[in-house]
Amino acid sequence: MAELNKLTDFKRRLIDELDKNCRQSNAQIAKRLKVGKNVVNYRLNSLIKEQIITGFYSVVDIAKLGYFGIRLYLKLRFATKKKEQEILNSLVKSNVTWWVGSIDGDYDIGIVVRVKEINDFYNFWDHFSKLYHRYMGKSTIHVHKATHEYSSSFFSVEGRKISYAGFVEHAQLSKKEKLVLSTLAEQSRMPIVEIAQKTGISTIAVKNIISRLVKRGIIKAFKLKLNYDKLGLTLYKINFSLNDFSKKAEMLSYTNNHSNVLFVDESIGFADFEVSFLVENYARFKEILNNYKSKFSDSIADVNYFVYSKIHKIKYFED
Structure with a gap:
């Protein structure tokens, strides 16, 4: 296992660069x-060979x-391991x-479903x-309102935050734009030439489409998928119930400057403040929770947490 503390300084910096923008060319990163x-x-x-990096997504x-x-x-109930895997x-x-x-x-499974109306979820x-x-x-x-995602930086908390999925709009995409976006959603590092070959769209058109999607704020970032187990890291999700809603902004500000934060979720019908931390051990997690x-002792009414043992899918858009 290539645990985090055994990674070379260069590999850490390489992971940082890729997680900030994995569409950078190797020459740009160099x-x-x-x-x-x-x-x-x-x-x-x-x-990639060591399966520390398992993929790239948008x-x-x-x-x-x-x-x-x-x-x-x-x-789940009455489910064998085989049945759980089938599900x-x-x-x-x-x-x-x-x-x-x-x-x-x-719980055993967590999912988020992308819908345009409640009947889609039904x-x-x-x-x-x-x-x-x-x-x-x-x-x-429950309704998932918004997410604040952070780069998994090992060196700096500056410029890590990406906010998305806020107010619903109705931007229209052409068929070609949908094809490119769907491809980038699960293969964000794919070269323009390969995207063109896969979609049947010219390389110039693909390049222009990507630029438009970024400029319009539809694509917020190009990131990598990490195998946390290989790095000796665990993803904890903390759910806070608050008795003082006025402190939410202060809690978010405090969280923004935390080196271990990976996600802050806003939802309706669950916890009041939800935050996920990527940590090296349980002792570090308890230290964060106790802090x-x-x-915020006067604001927190209740707290519970769980571990995401494995992330099976991250694909924001599918045509």
Whole structure:
């Protein structure tokens, strides 16, 4: 296992650069890191071969396209490991889920479904329930309003925050734009020439489409997928219930400057303040949690947490 503290300084900086913008060319990264392009090529291939980097994806502001998220936490019952994997595979293959994760805690699975109206979610939930109702224990369903995502930086907290999925708009995309966006959603580092070959769109048109999608704020970032287990890291999700809503802005400001934060979620019908931290061990997590309890002791009414043991899918857009 290539744990975080065993990674070379250069590999850490390479991961940082890729997570800030993985569409940078190797030559651009080499220039920023002051090394030769061949060094970047070799180290990047090494990180992929070691399965520390498992993929690349685009952060898409689905609200600009008229979508909003419905999040579901599900506890399974009577499900063997084989059946649980079947259920996860079904959720990953769905063209309406954009997040699927396994949970250790009060629930077993967490998903977010991308919909334009509540009936879209009903159709998804009805179909899923007919297939797997026998294995479904308790569940919670709530509206996912917005997310603040942060780069998994190992060196600096500056410029890490990406906010998206806020107010619903209705930006129109052409067929070609949808093809390019769907491709970038799960393969954000794919070269323009390969995107052109896959979609049947000219290289010049692909380049212009990507520029437009970024300029319009539809694509918010190009990021990488990390294997947290390989790095000896664990993703904890903390859910705070508050008795003083006026402190939410202060809590967000405090969180923005935290080196371990990865996500802050805003939802309706669940916790009042939801934050996810990527940490090296349980002791570090408890230290973070206790710091929140101490700093916001008058505002926190209740708190619970769980672990995302594995993220199976991150794909914000699918045509």
